[in-house]
Amino acid sequence: MSDHALAIVGGGLVGASLALALQPAARERGWTIHLIEPLAPGAEYQPSYDARSTALSYGSRQIYERLGVWPLIAERAEPIERIHVSERGRYGVTRLEAASEGVPALGYVVENAWIGHCLWRALDDEVVVRHCPARAERMLPTAAGYRIELNGEAGDLALDVALAVLADGGRSALRESLGIAVSVRAYEQTALIANVTPGHAHGGEAFERFTRQGPMALLPLPEGRCALVWTRAQDDAARLAGLPEGAFLAELQDAFGYRLGAFRQVGARHLYPLSLIESEEQVRSGLVVLGNAAHSLHPIAGQGYNLSLRDAVGLADSLIESDAPLGQLSVLQAYQARQRLDQRLTVGFSDQVTRLFGHSGRTVSAARSLGLVGLDLLPPAKHWFARQAMGLGER
Incomplete structure (x- = not known):
């Protein structure tokens, strides 16, 4: 049922961490978590001299x-x-x-690659449906949440969910298509x-x-x-x-x-x-913007991913602690209020360090x-x- 389904668009480190944080509650409450990711991780981790790290x-x-x-x-x-x-x-x-x-x-x-490998290994297929490789082409608001139109190996598919989490990176085309503005410094x-x-x-x-x-x-x-x-x-x-x-x-x-x-x-x-990129909206009814799609920071202070991980766990806690239906705006607004101080302090700390030491x-x-x-x-x-x-x- 769509009122017990949520979709995470972007199965990278932030999206997979959110899915893992929600997993226990999903088992208990009968939620289905759809994890949508265009780049399928390898079944086995392959070390590389040039691997990116966090x-x-x-x-x-x-x-x-x-x-x-x-x-x-x-x-x-x-x-x-x-x-x-x-x-x-x-x-x-x-x-x-x-x-x-x-x-x-x-x-x-x-x-x-190692963090991603560990996270994907820990996901439970009974509650997390992995659409991978697959790409979310469109997101359309509905009376009950969002309809997400996918294109994957099995062809086209439409998912109706009560909550959509947009975690597809700082250059999110879906964020733009939904009319969510960003501030860029x-x-x-x-x-x-x-x-x-x-x-x-x-x-x-x-x-x-x-x-x-x-x-x-x-x-x-x-x-x-x-x-x-x-x-x-x-x-x-x-x-x-x-x-x-x-x-x-x-x-x-x-x-x-x-x-x-x-x-x-x-x-x-x-x-x-x-650039410092911040989404001017992080929540709407049935929608959350997360990770680099919400805020992308200068890497020199090393704060960007850690802030996004705290946001992901804060969102999971807000959903788990609430008895309200998935996607209810008041719950999502409470999540945003819960994270606001952390975001302001961390974004401000990163920006000031960057500006001070870049002069x-x-x-x-x-x-x-x-x-x-x-x-x-x-x-x-x-x-x-x-x-x-x-x-x-x-x-």
């Missing part, structure tokens, strides 16, 4: 522990035990340590993403490095690799992406220094233009250095900054 906060680990999937994810999760924050050519340095915060790790870096920067192999073992340390040309992050990965996020002006990022390996590593070395020895290898380089003026640069020294000398401020990074700030 920095999970310690708070995200707690969520996945609650969902029962953390032990499997942890098999290929690289702990972040320390974070070293510095600015090239300046004296200010801040160091965050898991031991000082009383946690086993500040966060974990995990390949996206362009950073006029491009992120170059790649995996690199340093000369020295990373020892579980992550690095945030700020330069006049833009910030960079190096995050620890398994097998001694590091995930590089290097933010530059658009033309300069394109130039770096096209350099021969040796020339690229030489420029990376010059910007980062030798804290990890001489870089030996870089994998495939990918470019992502950066190249000498006065601002000097102030940044003083700020980094101040963080290192003031334990309460440093503790607040660490809790924000771990996804454990005040909500």
Whole structure:
């Protein structure tokens, strides 16, 4: 019955996490969860040097522990035990340590393909109907919810559901087709993403490095690799992406220094233009916009996916705690109110970090250095900054 059915459009990390969070209640209440995903994950995980990865906060680990999937994810999760924050050519340095915060790790870096593999393995086919590979071509509001028109291997199919969750990414064509506007704040920067192999073992340390040309992050990965996020002006990022390996590593070395020895290898380089994108509507009757379709953040602060995961669990909790029918607007509005403070704090924190450390003026640069020294000398401020990074700030 459509009044006991919900559809998640987008079976990536956010959509699959929501399905997993709803699974126990779906069994008890007779809900059917339709998970629609155009890219079928492989039956077996295949490790790759160039695999994209995500920095999970310690708070995200707690969520996945609650969902029962953390032990499997942890098999290929690289702990972040320390974070070293510095600015090239300046004296200010801040160091965050898991031991000082009383946690086993500040966060974990995990390949996206592995997280997705773990989530899909944990889904129960009795309550989660996987439409994959399949693409949602149209979404039409109805008196009882939404009709979703799919195109998949078995041909065309129409699903009538009481609740549709749109989790199909920051460039959601369906969001646009529904007339949901977005606010866009362009950073006029491009992120170059790649995996690199340093000369020295990373020892579980992550690095945030700020330069006049833009910030960079190096995050620890398994097998001694590091995930590089290097933010530059658009033309300069394109130039770096096209350099021969040796020339690229030489420029990376010059910007980062030798804290990890001489870089030996870089994998495939990918470019992502950066903007802060926020949906101006996140809920309607029978509809929720989730994940990057709701808010897409700059990657340098490492907050985007962790916020989306908290949203997904907040939505699941709101639906589970309510006795109202699926898709009822008052329940969805209560969910949005529940997440509003977290979203405002996290989006604001990410945006301010991006703007502060993306400015190249000498006065601002000097102030940044003083700020980094101040963080290192003031334990309460440093503790607040660490809790924000771990996804454990005040909500």
